[in-house]
Amino acid sequence: MTVWQRLFRWVDERLSIKDDMTEALYHPVPRRESYLDYLGFAAVFVFINQFITGILLATVYAPSLALTSDGLPYAYHSMKVLMSEPWGYFIRSLHYWGASFMVVVVFLHMLRVFYIGAYKKPRELNWMLGVLLLVTVLAFAFTGYLLPWDQEAYWATMVGTAMVGYAPLLGDWLTGILRGSEFLTQATISRFFSIHVLVLPITLVLLMAAHIGLVFRVGVTEADRALPPGWRKKHVKGTVDIPKGMVPFYPYGTFGMMVTVLVTMLALFTVAYFYLPEIQAPADPLNRDHYEPKPPWYFMFLYQFLKFVPGYYWAQVVAIVIIPLAAILFLFFLPVLDKNPSHEPRRRPVALSAMASVVVLLVGLTYMGQKSTVIPPTQEVVAQAKWSDVSKIFQAYCASCHIASTSGGLSLASYDAVMKGGQNGPIIVPGKPEESLLWLVINGEPNPYNVPPMPLGGQPIPATARQTIENWIKDGAPR
Ligand code: HEC
Known part of the structure; x- marks a missing residue:
């Protein structure tokens, strides 16, 4: 027996983990048709990247607006210090791009899950957990954006927190809670920091554990077709026998998983290495350097959409609060609302055309938003203006x-x-x-x-x- 085997036996005699590990490793999966099925693993990888680089950043970053002897806020100054050192700069880059990768990977993962109908019975709960994970990821992006305290951070958060102000009745109160005062101050940066490094990581880890746990419990989608009746009961009792048409995850699934994770990793490291994120002038509530407020690309679709909305209060409430909230709720309850039991893409023309339209709309709005900034109103003088x-x-x-x-x-x-x-x-x-x-x-x-x-x-x-x-x-x- 090698020393590793003896070590494993020592641990196993105390924790009896062998059965669980066998079950996890050899649990039956269909022969995969697509690497897209492993995007969930890619999301876990990006999360681990964010976790590690985040901890490293926090060893240098100071969420403080006290001024250094150069008159710079410490938060901004600590970013400068970090970026003056090649490894520090690269780690920031990994974390910065990791946020974008997270949004993209989670979005693609959801599209894939939607496409193969994996949100349908008995996996409704896991889809719902997934939607909560998406919201958590967006909250991460939103709170993290402020921390460098440069012009981009400041104005994006000004606009973002102001949008919350449109919630009927609760709006001003919510904006006040987010900002901690009327403007963005030390109170704002303190609470964004604590939400970003304490509240959200705990939330994400708990949700992710439940999300992954449910995958093991309920099995992956194609299993429904291939598993003989009564198999699951036997399986839970501890005997891992692989039904016909299926393969054990190890070693058949591990290859696809590794390819997907490696490709994601390579892409992230390449982008982070060649496109180091910049930092703008320090946040200036008087905007003396003419910074033009603009949201990060993953919120651009919303910003662009708002440009088409007339300036009446209720129209704005509908556009800023009601529609996004309804969209999230709709996504959350999708498995209950979609009554079509089929998983076959061909038997779900309505669902899939809806999905395609949403993707086209989101991509189109994002593209338009990145290209243009303002839709100039008519350049003529209006004599009897209303x-x-x-x-x-x-x-x-x-x-x-x-x-x-x-x-x-x-x-x-x-x-x-x-x-x-x-x-x-x-x-x-x-x-x-x-x-x-x-x-x-x-x-x-x-x-x-x-x-x-x-x-x-x-x-x-x-x-x-x-x-x-x-x-x-x-x-x-x-x-
Ligand atoms: C880059 C952000 C920005 C843009 C764009 C901007 N403002 Fe302002 N505005 C501010 C800030 C910040 C203040 C508060 C300034 C202060 O009190 O010193 C302000 C204050 C004002 C005030 C005074 C409110 C008061 O009661 O004190 C008026 C009026 C105003 N803005 C009108 C406009 C108009 C009209 C436009 C478009 C033509 C505009 N602003 C565009 C940031 C902006």
Whole structure:
């Protein structure tokens, strides 16, 4: 007996793990048709990557906005320190790209599971766990994005937390909870950090354990067809006999698993090595370097979608809160809602066309969002301007910061919000443009509150748009 075998026996005599290991290793699987069936393993790999690189990053990173002697916030400074050292920079790159890989791998894994109908009875619960895992992954991405505390981090989180503000009744309260105050401050970075490194990892590990445990318990999908009746009962009793048409996971499945994991690993390491993520100027609530707020690519579809939504309060509530929430709920309850029992892709034309349309829509919106930033409203001066005319201007040039009661406590999303004004009170004096704070800031005029010119840090908006707004205020700012 080799020393390893003796060691194993020593452990096994105390923990009796042999049966469980045999069962896990040799559990029957169908002969695989596609490497896509192993994407779940790729997700586990990316998770392990995030876990290890995350711990390493946390040994250097300081979630603090106290200022160094150079006047930089410690959070930002610690990123700079990390990136000044090649290994530190590479580890950050692995973690940064790992987040994108996670989103992609989980998305593809879900598509595959959907395609082969693996969410159907008896695997409904595991699909639901999977949807919770997806939400957890997105929460990871959202909270992690703020931590470097550069311009990109700051403004993406400003916009993201403001979107939560659209939840009816609870909105302002939720935004307050996320931010810890009206703006992004030390409170925000502390809570995002603790959610990112404590709450979410624990949640993810528990969900993942349940998710993988259920795969063993219920078996993989094609098993339904190949397993003889009564097999599962016998199997649970401990005898691993492989039914006809099936193969044991080891060694038949391990090859596909290793290929999938290795390809993912190679891709991640290559991208992380050649495309080191940059860091922008430190977060500046006054946006003095003209940074144009933009979400990370995996939230781009939502951002792009919002550009098509009119600036009325309820339209925004539906677009920002109701539709995404309904989509997640629909995804969650999909196994209960889809009554078609077939797993065969050919017998599920409705489900698969729906899936294809959703993919086209998401990819299309993401692509459009990456290509363009604003949909400019009409460049003509509108003589008798109505709210709908100025609303388009706000949507194009201001909504990235004033989407909800964000910057300056000012929302420009609805007529009522504009009339209410921001932290300095009403911004419009109907009939009198020169006395309206709105008019003063878009024309870069001095004003009693010392509000800097708007759009903050950016080019002035076109003269035609400014004229339209002026006409609108002159006419008494009609609805
Ligand atoms: C890059 C982000 C950004 C963009 C884009 C932007 N703003 Fe602002 N806005 C801010 C911030 C931050 C404040 C708070 C500034 C302060 O109080 O010093 C503010 C304040 C204001 C205020 C004053 C509110 C108050 O009560 O004090 C008005 C009015 C305003 N913005 C109008 C606009 C308009 C109109 C546009 C589009 C043409 C626009 N903003 C675009 C970030 C932005």
